Amino acid sequence: MLNDPRSHGLWEKTAPSAPVTGALSGDCRADVVIVGGGFTGISAALHLAEKGRHVIVLEGAEIGFGGAGRNVGLINAGMWVMPDDLPGELGEVHGERLLDMLGNAPRLVMELIEKHGIACELERNGTLHCAVGEAGLKEITDRAVQWRRRGAPVTLLDATETAKRVGTRAYAGSLLDMRAGTLQPLAYVRGLARAALATGAILHTGSRVTGYARSGADWTVRTASGSVTAPWIIVSTDAYSTGPWESVRQEQVHLPYFNLATHPLPPDMRAVILPGREGVWDTKEILSSFRMDQAGRLVFGSVGALRNSGRAVHVSWAKRALKRLFPMLGPVEFECEWFGKIGMTDNALPRFHRFAENVVGFSGYNGRGIAPGTVFGRTLAQLVLGDIGETELPLPLTDPKAPALRPLKELYYEAGAQIAHVVGERF
Template sequence: MQRQSMVSPVWRRPSSSIVCRFFDGDVDLVVIGAGYQGLSTALHAARAGLSVQVIEAGEIGAGASGLNGGQVIPGLKQDPETLLAVFGADLGERLTKFSAETADAVFNLIASEGLDVEHARTGWVQAAHTETAMEAAVRRNRQWRAQGADVALLNQAEVGLLTGADGYRGGFLDRRAGVVNPLALVHELARIATEAGAGLVLKDGVASLRKVGAGWEVTTASGRSIRARKVLVATNAYSGALVPKLAESLVWLHSFQIATEPLPAGLDFILPGGQAVSDSRRIVVYYRRSPDGRLVLGGRGPMREPRSVEDWAHLERALQRLFPMLASLRIDHRWFGRVAMTPDHLPHLHEPEPGLVMVAGCQGRGIGLMTALGAPLARYLADGDPDVLPLPITPLRRIPLHRFRRLGVAGHIAWYRLLDGLER
């Protein structure tokens, strides 16, 4: 079976080295998890003068930060009018402004730091496969244009020219978006965070987290121990029992991906402008070209871990539906990772005890969202002012009947896949 369990075989690691170290004595901040959120926060906190220790259970990029499709999409699942209705004028406007600038945070960081990360700010297409989806694209376009965003509505001919795919009615183009090598980005974040003074330990997960006086004692699986004034738990879809209720507040799903062999000559009409694409189906399919010219396509997979190449067959069928001319092309790579969703499709910020902070739930916007959250999270962890946060601090709440979530989600996926098939 062609599968890479730790990192995608498509994305290149930068050649620069990352120096790991574990601090002796107390620190200002322990960050648990070395993904985009954890490393971006560690970077900004270290540059603000805090002593920071990052602790990661695996390797850099072993989680969603190294396994995603590399799409950098600004905004959230909900559009500005919904955010204003849910959060009110002040916080709704703050969250809208923040979410509008998440792609800026990524591409500006790459440029200002000279990061060794393949990237292209060529835009993102949300392709509509039904008239109902096209109506949603019209609403999204109207709301973001009212915010001054560089977006556009696409008709059927225009979406066909941008994607090269069959079957779309039109779509929404967000020119603020783009693509990156996600594995290179998380490696480069680790490099500049450690160069800024943050400590980093890999392959030694946190075994216990205990309140001690006004701070926290963090102990790793190998027996290392460190005390910190504050702790950021940046584990998202890989959250376990370390923080009560955290894992039970999330629904995690498997995101499966395939990569073709490099596209042969004569197929440059497929994604000619280099945009990333997500479609409007209930079970979303997303795709882009990789830096070495492959078509990389992803979507939801089984709730269990894959057993054979047949577990990626639904993606091969989607590839052939969209691009019939690629039916004979070899699939060179197959891989999967875990992502976390929240019931309301919004990122959630929690502080169940003073000094214990966490954000979870990306909903397909993780690269921009979690990278951009690093700066306000670092400021909040430094001075405790909630007004610097773009999200409200909310209580941790278990999802009812959470232990049955796999059956429920698997049933929903099967049902939605059937409905999507009927809407060809």
């Protein structure tokens, strides 16, 4: 996007074209103005438009420009935080409420795809959280116990079964979560946008918000070429926030993450590597993830930014890592490469903010954007509609708060990933 081949890589190459949209021009009114055209904003627009509300979305670049169009494409249930830790972080009520909502969130994603006929390479075969060593095996075993206690359909697989499903003996076991799956993320958010437009929502791209102010009982949101006046504002810009809601970006530490896609693998390789098309990530601190796209490309990713010296370091590491995991592949070349930002909060959990009266939003998906973004968009729509109140939200009300030493932490993560990948897989 925006003439940058490393922003969306394979997803932009293979996604259906974006719906035709244009910049906001002139002054208009709406029931709700939504700032940000990713999973949260478009889901909110769709659910509001289905209830007859006049909705206008203002996206600063293109639909799916931020995390929605760059991520790995795993439709995960829950968050990184262990299930039993959420009540301790959020309190018993909000902790269990959030677990229940996010545990069921992949179902909403799949229902919307089916309802609106979204072509986004959906795979419903679950995900595999793969254990590296004994410490990793203990982690996924504890996670399995905690999810099973809540009735989740998760299964702990031994090393032999994991090897059959993944195509490598590198892992001590894995946790299979059948609530989850994979999709083509940019195709999904573009499909949601088409559904929202068909339902009556109005989407403006190239319409970066420059400010907002009270206008009587309403709010007026301004761009360079127009304005929207509405009683409600939904802020859904998350890690890519700028301008009036830059505080959302400031409360997150950016963790860079890259993906590389091979050329389509031959049929004999597809029969061995991820034959069930599950999505995979491992338990390493600097984790790796991989999955197969519909054409048989292996999409492999990890922490790091493909810029400056980082590109050569991370690409070289990925080739070594794939050779270790899947020696049958032989020498690997990549067809596409891209990277983006994961916004991490200090407790690795999302947050609900009321920036002012009737100005609301969620923040901090911490690398779990597809299912949480979709379900939180619906939740914000329900709040605006009056179907739920703030006390019924899955998260307590908080104010944005910048973490200490944020710029230094971001430099550390980017540099640390390079150092780890310089030596990684060499020995």
